[in-house]
Each structure stands twice: as C-alpha cells, then as structure tokens.
Amino acid sequence: MKFATTDNYIATEDLTVAVNAAVVLQRPLLVKGEPGTGKTELARQVATALGMPLIEWHVKSTTKAQQGLYEYDAVSRLRDSQLGDARVNDVKNYIRKGKLWQAFDAPERVVLLIDEIDKADIEFPNDLLQELDRMEFFVYETGEVIKARQRPIVIITSNNEKELPDAFLRRCFFHFIRFPDIDTLRQIVGVHFPAIKPALLATALTQFFEIRGTPGLKKKPSTSEVLDWLKLLLAEDLTPEDLARDKVSLPRLHGALLKNEQDVHLFERLAFMARGQR
Structure with missing residues (x-):
C-alpha cells in the first residue's frame, strides 16, 4: 500500500513521492517547512492511510536522545530498597520504555513521528544515528539488546531552527514542504x-x-x-x-x-x- 492524498489531507505529488521513497529505502523521512504547513499532520495521515499505529515523540529543548530509548529510575529503586520492597530484585521494574523502544517492540509495524527535532541540542540527532540505522540498542542495566521486530516508518520534522549534522542528514530521505500555491x-x-x-x-x-x-x-x-x-x-x-x-x-x-x-x-x-x- 502506498501513501497518497487522503480525505483529510491534500498531499502534493512531490510529497507523496517522498513518503513512498522513504518507505522503500527504509530511511527516515526528514520533513522541513514553515511552521503550520502540516508536517506533524503528515505523519498522522501516513499512519491512517497505511493502516498502522502511530507513536509520537514530541521533542523539547530539554529532551535527550536517551529518553527515546529508555530511562532508568534509580531514585525509585533506592527508595524501594529502603522500604524493603521486593520489586528492587528485578531492575526491569525501574526501566521506563521510550518512544523508540515502544516502536521497536510493537507487535505490528508502526509509524514513528519524531517531531521538531531541531528544538533539541545539536548532539541529539547524532546520538540517534546508530539506533535509527541499525534499528537496535543496548540496555546497560539489564544487559539486553533491543531489536526492532519490524522496521518502523520514521518521520522526522524540523522547522529549520538550527542546522542538522551532515552524518544525520546522510541517513535520511529529505523533503521540504513548500507553501501551497x-x-x-x-x-x-x-x-x-x-x-x-x-x-x-x-x-x-x-x-x-x-x-x-x-x-x-x-x-x-x-x-x-x-x-x-x-x-x-x-x-x-x-x-x-x-x-x-x-x-x-x-x-x-x-x-x-x-x-x-x-x-x-x-x-x-x-x-x-x-x-x-x-
């Protein structure tokens, strides 16, 4: 199934070509354009058109790449150990899955939206290179490797607030949404x-x-x-x-x-x- 204009979203020919090319190449689709041109909505419409669940990761200035993988709650584990809670014996009880982990672990193929990646610091895109390329990452606390069951369709949006690293751009299929005529x-x-x-x-x-x-x-x-x-x-x-x-x-x-x-x-x-x- 290919993406095309839907009942709720008008996609130009060059945009549909870009989406479908990224799917075939199994590359993240990096979408730039003026704020308000429908970049975020594109991911939702792609998910609807292809009949896939959507996982949204909205990036903020304080967001770190590690949060997309997982977060280890050491403070809660320490507190529970002081209270004698049996949960402390299994470190997995204190691992919170991030959006990438959710996408990798989903029982069916999903669309993963990484929204406004340019809001984060310059190291954020570089810190995701290997995970988006290999579709796997290592969990240090448990010693396990998390591999994607099936490769998600990754759509990344940017408002062009800052330049993205060349190494990151090389791994993406790029499309700029022009303002409509x-x-x-x-x-x-x-x-x-x-x-x-x-x-x-x-x-x-x-x-x-x-x-x-x-x-x-x-x-x-x-x-x-x-x-x-x-x-x-x-x-x-x-x-x-x-x-x-x-x-x-x-x-x-x-x-x-x-x-x-x-x-x-x-x-x-x-x-x-x-x-x-x-």
Whole structure:
C-alpha cells in the first residue's frame, strides 16, 4: 500500500513521492517547512492511510536522545530498597520504555513521528544515528539488546531552527514542504470547509496572499493560520463585501494572521501612509 492524498489531507505529488521513497529505502523521512504547513499532520495521515499505529515523540529543548530509548529510575529503586520492597530484585521494574523502544517492540509495524527535532541540542540527532540505522540498542542495566521486530516508518520534522549534522542528514530521505500555491490551498480549504461559498473563498485567498506577500513581514501567515482565519470569517457570517478592504485599514480579524506586534505595526504604518496619500 502506498501513501497518497487522503480525505483529510491534500498531499502534493512531490510529497507523496517522498513518503513512498522513504518507505522503500527504509530511511527516515526528514520533513522541513514553515511552521503550520502540516508536517506533524503528515505523519498522522501516513499512519491512517497505511493502516498502522502511530507513536509520537514530541521533542523539547530539554529532551535527550536517551529518553527515546529508555530511562532508568534509580531514585525509585533506592527508595524501594529502603522500604524493603521486593520489586528492587528485578531492575526491569525501574526501566521506563521510550518512544523508540515502544516502536521497536510493537507487535505490528508502526509509524514513528519524531517531531521538531531541531528544538533539541545539536548532539541529539547524532546520538540517534546508530539506533535509527541499525534499528537496535543496548540496555546497560539489564544487559539486553533491543531489536526492532519490524522496521518502523520514521518521520522526522524540523522547522529549520538550527542546522542538522551532515552524518544525520546522510541517513535520511529529505523533503521540504513548500507553501501551497493558491490552487492547492483552495483544495486544502475544501477539505476543512466544504460548504464555504466560492466568492468568499476567492476574496479571502486573494487577500491572504496579498498579506503574505507584504514586504517586511516578520512572520508570514501559514496554512494553519489561514484555516483559523476562514473559520472566524464563517463564524461571523461575513460576506466578500464585508471582507473587502481598502489600503487604509487592517485586515478583518487580523489577529488570526498577524502574530506579532511588529507585523501589526507594519500594516498600521502602511495604512497611515495610504491615508496620507488620499
């Protein structure tokens, strides 16, 4: 079975090729792109389309690679030994399986999402090289080797906040999710809001791309943000005429699209300049 566009996710041709190529090569798929372009959702849709369970590992700045393998709770074992608990005789009682171990030990093939790997320190990707390559790791406390029953489909996302090591990149199949063009975005909106009126959608998308293309914008609005904006427009029951704006005003419900004061001030300055030219 191959991945393709689903009822809930519009995948471009180059994205479907990338997913299926990574599956055939048995390499992790490294997906980059602007925040809000559907990188995390891609893993969920791949799991659904291929009929596989999904295991999600959301990386934080404090996350260590070892946590993906397992964690040994030495403090609890010491406490239990002081209390005379019989559990201390088996160290396995104090081993907590990480997401990689869960994926390796799953009774069926799974999709493993390693989300926002660039949030962790630079050593994080390097510390996972061998485990992702060989699909096995050693548990020092028990002396056992954990091998994957079947190789999981690994999808790794990055917002490009920091460069990833070359040795790690060499082991991945790479794909950059480009921001969708207006036709693709129209299809994406159709999945989420099938009843939206064509006139409202046309006006909203035209205005959205004008906003996104404004020079000097610090953070361009993403796919997820335009969906939030459209949801608000529908909730307010606005018409294309309501949405139409001149150059001397901020966009309607702009808080869904402009996410920092610098960009709001930019549009306020543009509006002020436009008023002065009247």
